[in-house]
Amino acid sequence: MKFHTEPQLSFEQQNKIGILLMNLGTPDAPTAEAVKPYLGQFLGDQRVVELPKLLWQPILRGVIMPFRSKASAHGYEKVWLNEGSPLAVFTQRQCEGLRARLPDDVFVEYAMTYNKPSVPNVLAKMKANGVGRLLVVPLYPQYAASSAGAALDKVLNELTKQRNQMSLRTVSRFYNHAGYIQAVAAQVKAYRAKHGAGDKLMFSFHGIPQFHHDKGDPYPHECRATAKLVAQELGLSDEQYIVSFQSQFGKGKWLTPSTQTLFDTLPKQGVKKLDVVCAGFMADCLETMEEIAIAGREQFHAAGGEQFHYIPCLNDNPDWLDALTDLVKDNLQGWLQYNL
Template sequence: MNLTTTIDEKSAKAPGPFPNGHPSVLKRKVGVLLVNLGTPDGTDKKSMWRYLREFLSDPRVIEMPKVLWYPILYGIVLNTRPKKSGENYKKIWNTERDESPLRTYTRAQAEKLSEALRDLPDVVVDWGMRYGSPSTESAVNKLIAQGCDRIVMFPLYPQFSATTTATASDQLFRALMKIRAMPSVRTVPAYYDEPVYIEALARSIEQHLASLDFEPEMILASYHGIPKPYFERGDPYHCHCVKTTRLLRERLGMSDKKLMTTFQSRFGAQEWLQPYTDKTVERLAKEGVKSIAIVNPGFSSDCIETLEEIAGENAEIFHHAGGKNFSHIPCLNDSAEGMAVIEAITRRELMGWV
């Protein structure tokens, strides 16, 4: 005798009927939460101080005992850096929306992903920041208020680092610790070697190079750096970056003499991952290289580090050292190529829930 009983899936998940007086229950939904690094609310000193305090107080970012770091942070850094950082943000600020480009692009990515997933009516998309606003906690609360009892958190960092991906997860779970009816959660893994990501990067590079009136002699794949001791303690970030560049070379048919890995945005006196982007740019120019381009595969969206540091500061360094042609290749942002990556990975991570 066949004792297997077939249960209609929709009936098994049906929430009712409820007893009289039972509070209304929202239809169960799945939330998708895009999370990026963060942004100040303005370029003024107060906004920059608030943002930098939150960012630089994160023990994942600064792995130094508070008793040693906080006197430096509050005594020196937060008294000098906010003004300088504010001036740099002013150079790239989205004045039309009065916000940073990172916030503009992250919002656009969420809106376009929501539209792309319109065939999944029980999926709700929102976005938040690890530092600054909108906060991860506020985004989680919005999803829960819409009936989401499951959440897929998508950290928009292609390569994993404890300083980025891990701290985004930390912040998500801090928010969940305050919720009694806590939703189930999945976190999207790093996608540094995903074929859809490599293809999107390659196409964006090819399209940009085709638009130039010069051919770069060298292309730098510049990633945000981390202190070398973090790597020595086991952070896989360096390995992920190197693999992304290698896969890009293979896809583009370039050698390591044409496309090389460098690291930018170092902070403090300790050694960071090398080679440094700014030093490499200067060296190449002094060696007679006249034309270069820089791409930022570690950033899902253009931000202060790509628009001001690379397209601004490094262009000046190159020209000052004797270089002639410099071009910054935009990040994937909310382009068709960039959205193809986010959508493909999101749909995969939603499997079994929708």
């Protein structure tokens, strides 16, 4: 093991508190050339695809990356913002919003599990600025090994290379955090007050393979718990909302019900007006803006639906930034010598 060479700092200089927000990652541009290496990192992670490397890597590099990169790039073109990738733009704004709500001597940064800004580079920056106590917050309310687990792996692996290791705290999930639940409920309520309420509210979460759950991943339980808490906050009955799982990939069995399947079947069951909120995504991205807001709307209308409302993610909503600040403060107890 080769350890990093680190700056010589005094105890006072190397004991600052740092907050690291983590999100999935995004290509640098909406092009197949930029998407291809990003997909290689993402789908090459065994936390995401649990197949032996000797079996999966030839398929990934020879089939998946060349063809899926073109389709993904086309999707990114539809949602790309003037400032860049939506996921990167909103994650940066969340970082800035949190930084503004914390004391000046708390160092706040963000990194991506895949692509840039990378965990090694961001941790090196934090280390050089004297961070010796680190709180890592993956921006995934519901824990899945393929999302929060993969993000924490990157941090933990990098810490094994530090000669003078940081003290570490992590927030692996916050699916039932009161501030988060209230922020999602307020977002839904405000949207419906402006645009009207549909026949049913759909909570569409990112899917995972069924065998991940069978092996002990708690993700679907936490998704349903979040939906129930938000529904209670909104005063909805069980019949007024539904939980589904999107972004299925490959031919294996995934969590059900499928969001895309429901887009076809709900209109036939009398649900002509549908509201969709992606409460597990803390920032709008390809999976919410293209897969749900664009393709999902087209699919729902083609199946006989009359009204489709996509409710945006929390993004840089002040209610969510306040909740994120409370979450961070809760997990900094004992590290700060004064009252936050």
